[in-house]
């Protein structure tokens with residue numbers, strides 16, 4: 687991959703893998719585009735949600751200005767994830783095909799205004815945004831709340847298990863909300 691002067695390549699000491707960092711304002715102002723692959727096992731936070739972390743994800747990130755000159759990042763992520771079925775706890779293949787538009791904002795106040803509108807997503811502008819973390823956040827935000835096999839593919843069909851899974855989820859959801867805010 688070729689890196690121009692605005693982008694840097696840094697090494698994450700603990701994992702010795704390549705981290706890619708962008709300056710979000712420059713990225714938008716110069717309408718840059720970044721296309722690449724990341725290994726699922728580099729996605730440290732996402733791992734908690736997965737049955738295993740084998741495989742790759744493909745991403746495209748575009749910096750653009752919309753019709754009203756509002757800066758934004760367009761993020762597309764494709765790949766396959768193995769989640770755990772909430773009914774039988776077995777592996778469940780989840781096809782990922784995410785497309786998000788993130789409005790770039792300058793401060794927390796702007797961000798909280800955006801948060802009031804559920805149809806738009808905002809992100810704080812920063813000179814050193816870690817691409818892997820950005821991708822992880824987008825995936826985690828968009829994961830199915832209670833992934834399950836289809837009735838006939840699931841290894842457990844007992845009503846009692848269904849009941850337990852339903853009972854646990856509200857708390858899991860609350861915890862996830864706390865982590866995000």
Ligand SMILES: [Zn+2]
Pocket residue numbers: 771772773774775776834835839840841842
């Ligand atoms: Zn299942």
